[in-house]
Amino acid sequence: TQIVGPMRSLVDSTVGIGTTVEIWLPRRAEEAIASAPAAEPVAAPPAEAFNLLLVDDSESLRDFTQAELTQAGCHVDVAAGGVEALAILEQDVTRYDVIVTDFAMPAVSGLDVIKFARGRRPGYPAVLITRYAEGGRLDARPADVPLVLKPFSTQSLMRAIAQANVD
DSSP, rough: OOSSSSEEHHHHHHTTEEEEEEOOOOOOHHHHHHHOOOOOOOOOOOSSSSSSEOOOOOOHHHHHHHHHHTTOOEEEEEEESSHHHHHHHHHHHSOSSEEEEEEEOOOSHHHHHHHHHHHEEEEEEEEEEEEEESSGGGGSOOOOOOESSSOOOOHHHHHHHHHHOOO
């Protein structure tokens, strides 16, 4: 089946409770075409694609983000949480251009992953993704680590990755 026109999706996930995904599709192709917003320009993949470590404890969000980043031209390895990310980084701290990590994960947070990586490679480029924009532990985020709020577009995540890699 081919979907024509704008599609909207919402993802709500709470640790220990579950995840709800809503996908809103147009009823008729005519409605979709009439209400379609102007397309956001898609940036071409960088000449040298980024080599990323993506860390997220949500399998569905991790798989979706990996697919989107791969389609955008990046090489993406994944870790199913902070503990797994630490083991990967302990093996080779120079392997990735940028770490893209979820903030709230059990046992080892995204900030813990960044702190560990930067303890072995100062200034390690990183991007933090989260649903929670309030202060608290986010206040401890290094100033040079871009924060991307969920839900996010692939374009906004790619801009943050490029920014982190340049800083």
